[in-house]
Amino acid sequence: MTTRSPATATATATVTWTGANARRLVRQHLHPxxxxxxxxxxxxxxxVAAMLGAHAQVLSAAELSVGLRGDGLTRTDVRTALWTDRTLVKTFGPRGTVHLLPAADLPLWTGALSAVPAGTNPFSKDARMTPDQVEAVVAAVAAALTGAELTIDELSDEVVARTGPWAGDLVMPGFQAMWPRWRQVLHLAGHRGALVYAPNRGRKATYTNPGCAPLPGPGAQAALIERYLYTYGPATPAHFARWLAAPKPWAAEQFAALAAAGAIEEVTxxxxxxAWVVAGDTDFPDSPVRGVRLxxxxxxxAIASQPRERLFPGAAYERALAGGQAGNFPVLLVDGTVAGVWHLRRSGRRIAVTVEPLEPLPTAGLRALEEQVERVAAIMEGTAELTVGPVAVGPHA
Incomplete structure (x- = not known):
């Protein structure tokens, strides 16, 4: 690649896919x-900081994401960090989905996420809340959870008692049931720093107030964009908007302001x-990635790397994506790009892993795959069993 010099200030660096993908893997602690x-x-x-949050709707998957980036880390280490040491928090992160985030970064995340403009309201007119009702519910959630750990039903009772019966109207479609009106802003309470997950009470999730004071929105958003570009750049405003589930015009405005301030720079x-990188951050590896990863x-x-068709080339785009959406299948990486899918089934300590490569793996690739499966089992604190063949399980919802 080329780098910008004072004599060619109007020129832009050229970044290859190979270099960008390799650097992303290095910075994610995934490069072999x-x-x-x-x-x-x-x-x-x-x-978790290196990947800008670990998606934790399926907590065991988040534990694997974290463990695969460390040396000797296990699911117990992740759980200890989350529930004992409290160096991680489980809350609503990018796209309004449940994530693990570093506790030290929670003020930045809440400052940035709470200042992102809301998109189109997906709920019916009869189910929506007024701006005043939204504020009342967030305040009620914060107050109810201060010094307490409540299940969703207990929290619901508190919110309705503190706001009014309207908050409890069963108008919001949920999983095989209708949920009370106030639930549509549960993720917003997380983004405002009023709510994080607490340890489960039996099989029930609980919530608490972390006492987090969000950083001012403009500075937090600028910092998040720079962290995103450091981790996943080069990227465009549209890539960032998709990752965050934010309006594209707003993202374009944020990038333009940072470019005008000299905080980010354009590359080809x-x-x-x-596309854009952090200003001066134009060093990329020259050699392609080699090796196998699960x-x-x-x-x-897999979710954030763009352009998606480069990470999921050829048949991988059809097999390993669900309608173009990444993340719904566990993926096999060969030489840095998606080359198959896999599935894990646990029975006691037995960790049965089925891997479906899209092309036959050479002997060295099979040995590397066996090592990866052993690593997965070690993270999950079990005993590995590998089958190479078709994965019959469909995509995760």
Whole structure:
């Protein structure tokens, strides 16, 4: 690649897909070659920070995402960081979905996420809430959870008692049931720093107030964009908007302001045209990625890396995506790109892993795959059993 110099200030660096993909893997602690600066994460918090949040709708998948980026990390380490040391928090992150985030970064995340403009309201007119009702519910959630750990039903009773019967109207479609009106802003309470998950009470999730003071929105959003570009750049405003579930015009305005301030700079990305990186951050590996990796459901690298058709080339685009949506299948990476899918089934300590490569793996690739399966089993604190063949399980919802 080329880099910008004072004599060619109007020129832009050119970044190849190979270089961008390799650097993303290095910075995610997923690159297999230490010669390019790849090192394992030293703690669950470091791993989660490196990927900008671990999707945790399926907590076991988040544990794998974290463990695969560390050296010797297990699911117990992740759970200890989450519920004992409290260096991680489980809350609503990008796209309004449940994530693990570093506790130290919660003020930045809540400051940024709470200031993102709301998109189109997906609920029917009869189910919607007025702006005043939204504020009342968020305040009620914050007050009810201060110094308490409540299940969703207990929290619902508190919210209705503190706001009014309208908050409890069963108008919001949920999983095989109708949920009370106030539930549509549960994720917003998380984004405002009023709510995070607490340890389960039996099989029931509980919530608490972390006492988080969000950072001011403009500065937090600028910092989040720079972290995103450091981790997943080069990227466009549209890529960032898709990752965050934010309006595209708003994202374009944020990028333009940062470019005008000299915080980010434009590069030419492969054959895709202009994209952005953090100013001065134009060093990329020259050599292609080699090796085999397994990534679980909703792994951050698979979801955020763009352009998606480069990460999911050819047949992988049809087999490993669900209607173009990444994360619904665990994926096999071969030489840095998706080359198959896999599935894990646990029975006691037995970790049965079925891997479906889209092309036959050579002997060296099979040995590397066996090592990866052993690593998955070690993270999950079980005994590995590998089958190479078709995966019959469909995509995760």
């Amino acid at each position: 070659d230490a010669a390019v600066g790849a090192t394992p994460a030293t703690s669950p918090g470091a791993a 990305f492969a054959d895709r045209g202009p 990534l679980p459901y909703f792994d951050a690298f």
